[in-house]
Amino acid sequence: MPNGQEISESGALWDSCSKNPGHEEFIPVHEFTGKHLARGMNDELFCEELHVLADLVVRFRVQWTSVHRPDGDSYSEYRGTNRLRCGSGYVECSTLSGPKQGQPEMPGVTKSTVGGNIAKNYWTFMVSTASHVVYDTEEANYTKIDFFYDNDESCVLKGSMKTVRPIKVVQSSPKADVCQVLCATDDKSLAKRIKAIDKYLRAHRLIYHKGMRNIVPNFIIKGLYSSSANAIIISHPHGQPKKITVGRVVHSVGGLTFKYKAATCPGSSGAPLFLVDTLYFPPWLGHTHTGSLSQTPTEQINYCNSLGYFL
Numbered sequence: 001m002p003n004g005q006e007i008s009e010s011g012a013l014w015d016s017c018s019k020n021p022g023h024e025e026f027i028p029v030h031e032f033t034g035k036h037l038a039r040g041m042n043d044e045l046f047c048e049e050l051h052v053l054a055d056l057v058v059r060f061r062v063q064w065t066s067v068h069r070p071d072g073d074s075y076s077e078y079r080g081t082n083r084l085r086c087g088s089g090y091v092e093c094s095t096l097s098g099p100k101q102g103q104p105e106m107p108g109v110t111k112s113t114v115g116g117n118i119a120k121n122y123w124t125f126m127v128s129t130a131s132h133v134v135y136d137t138e139e140a141n142y143t144k145i146d147f148f149y150d151n152d153e154s155c156v157l158k159g160s161m162k163t164v165r166p167i168k169v170v171q172s173s174p175k176a177d178v179c180q181v182l183c184a185t186d187d188k189s190l191a192k193r194i195k196a197i198d199k200y201l202r203a204h205r206l207i208y209h210k211g212m213r214n215i216v217p218n219f220i221i222k223g224l225y226s227s228s229a230n231a232i233i234i235s236h237p238h239g240q241p242k243k244i245t246v247g248r249v250v251h252s253v254g255g256l257t258f259k260y261k262a263a264t265c266p267g268s269s270g271a272p273l274f275l276v277d278t279l280y281f282p283p284w285l286g287h288t289h290t291g292s293l294s295q296t297p298t299e300q301i302n303y304c305n306s307l308g309y310f311l
Helices: 006-016 044-055 187-211 215-224
Strands: 057-062 085-101 123-127 143-147 161-165 166-172 177-186 230-235 243-253 257-261 272-276 286-288 302-304
Touching: 044 187, 044 230, 044 272, 085 187, 085 230, 123 166, 123 187, 143 177, 161 177, 230 257, 257 272
Parallel strands: none
Antiparallel strands: 057 085, 057 143, 085 123, 123 177, 143 161, 166 177, 230 243, 230 272, 243 257, 257 302, 272 286
8 A cells, every 4th residue: 555655745746736737627537427528428338438447547656767777768867766656557458367376487476466475376467558657677576556546545444446566567669658567466356357347348349349330441541530539548647546637639640649638747657548539439449648748738738659459
């Protein structure tokens, strides 16, 4: 669980934020409803899906900065220090594997992520974030990933928040600013919840594809995720409980690089960007939020550099 100092520092950064004073555009995840979406998007099923997807969004607490970060990197001045940094990410629920029996060979998984006992059964899965949040395995080994940190009560004793530790960075692209970390847990209830979300998304994906099979080719060819698309970000700004912001795409290049107006703050890096069109909206296609091109609330342009993963 986060200690008092971490909570205090996070709250202070939230209160003193100059990029989004007051954070009026940041909607607590449990308060998000159809009224926050544009007309044509505010049906009950779509809002339900967003809440399901929000359960896959996690908070990263990184307590080490790798000595291998290059000069000019965002955090190169902190190399070799334990300065706390926060970010966001999302679970690739389709990668869940297990239960596996016995003690895994990978370092860091032989101990339970819950109670510190030897793990007899465990599950593995991938989590995506930005590479500037977690640069390499050296940093991953000093990172905690928090599930279901949705409100202030989540992290108290017996709250809903669950924490796992990454094992290693599996693949990373600093140029695209994305990375995948491998995680493991012996928490059966967490594994069941991830599996249930994957089952839900697969079922609803089939519903949409069956009803809109004629739209899919046009969507792919014409690139409907352009300036007409809505941009939705689910993140942990300043390491705070999960928030949702809504904006619009303002520029797209090849369906891979996007610029958009949806409010973000430090701590939002690595969060999933969901691009949603009023005609065809597969919200499970996530891009990884990279950063901001401008820092003022009146003209805030954010961007991502690469296609995300199918959740």
